[in-house]
Amino acid sequence: MANEEIIKSLEAKLAGAVYNIISPRERRIFAETTVQKLVEVTRLLKEWGMINVGAVTGMDGGDKFEVMYHFNDARGLLLNLKVFIPREDPKVPSVVSIFPGAFLYEYELMDLLGIKVEGTPPGRRYPLPDSWPEGQYPLRKDWKGLATETEVKIDE
Amino acid sequence: MSEIKIPIGPQHPALKEPESFSLTLEGERIIDAEVKLGYNHRGIEKACESRNYIQDIYLIERICGICSHSHSTCFVQAVEEIAGVEISARAQFIRTIVAELERIHSHLLWLGVAGHEVGFDTLFMYAWRDREAVLDILALISGNRVNYGINTLGGVRRDIDKEQSRKILEIIKQLTERTEYYIKVATNEPTFSGRLSGVGKLSTEKAKELGAVGPTARASSIERDVRRDDPYGAYAQIPFKVITDNHADVLGRTIVRVFELLESYKMLKYLVQNMPEGALTVKVPRRIPAGEAISRYEAPRGEDIHYVRANGTEMPERVKVRAPTLANLAAIREMLRGGFLADFPIVIAAIDPCFSCTDRAIQLVKDNGAETVDWRQLRDYSIDWHKKRGIDLSRI
Structure with a gap:
């Protein structure tokens, strides 16, 4: 399918739930949605032909955080869905009920950016150690490292 | 029988790389497995944000000791896409030659480890002897056995001359003969296939659901390969087959990797014989214009994803790396459940988790x-x- 056709088919499927759809090159689509519609959009994308979440990227954009879900289909298309959330209350719903393989990427958001992922299955934290101090989120732009006297133990 | 929980790792003789597992056993049976990741987390994504693009290539190349070229290629592809740079066909071919050599050395290394884990040490020694030949070629081309430093923004740093091409073809001929011999031995040796078959089962549905990639997914009949589905480098031009298998166990993963070796030999032969002329590099500005790109690469272990966001300065705003092993670890629990404790090392080894082989x-x-x-x-x-x-x- 040519790119325009893919975008048309996507717009038809999601009818207004996603916006700013752009395709910078073949097999790449970037789109945005709102955090309220994220789970519904993810479910529709699975129906539309996406087979898994390849990765989830979290970004610190100052007063807003940006979370980007990279969806794969079986033929090489990569759809990147963005949501923006406020820094004071960073929360996204979990998409694990739709794509069970995504839980590790959601753990990463929680550990490295301090974004709450509501409804993600419980499990050992990833990737930081269990004794990592509270409130330290390394991928936030204002994070400059732990104080030198902080003790972080290796996990058992 | 009562349940017992045992920790394995991060440092453990049965593991070839440090990672922490916790197994729940009932007798010899594994009834549940938990993985605690992060022991090797080095904060490379954060470190990339405070270095310029050229420095980042070298940093990213050191994410992994085995598939170093995979990560650096994946990263430069994303940056080149943002900068709108088209590299020469010759540079594409050289990147692809190094990529396939890397896959061969990685798969041979894996084959050796698999042989070792099931007590077939002769295979281990043969496979690693052959891998040396590939590493010698890589050292000849790049000056290094691992972390080749071939990639730069806008092309490659070293050419491949006639003499080196001749050597590559010579080695491929030897390796093809040997690999075919191993296939014969492994398929005619009932203890080997008997030990591997039925171990670490991963159904097609589960593999899809959990997002498995690379040979692990292809051994569960999922026909996905970035080289064909989302071609980069010279892959759009070279003929090759995507190898799949329906055993869905460690035997299947072995078959996929061994036949991928044969495919890689053919691809290399084609690449070396059809290398176009052209410049090695094109100019790329030091400041990369604001933008974003996502690049994919079929590393020896599966799909590698790099996302890069540029902000118009010399340093990236964000670099995100999703290495293939992370995608496969979600499926590990599934593979271990219901199996025997004695199968643990080979099941873990069968997804070919990354570990560094740089100390030489x-x-x-x-x-x-x-x-x-x-x-x-x-x-x-x-x-x-x-x-x-x-x-x-x-x-x-």
């Missing part, structure tokens, strides 16, 4: 001959260093 010195010769350090000198230096600190290792 080669002879370093600078262009002007100013400094040469060979293995013996390095050894003597080390003995001397310890002696000064009161430890005598000279008789070991």
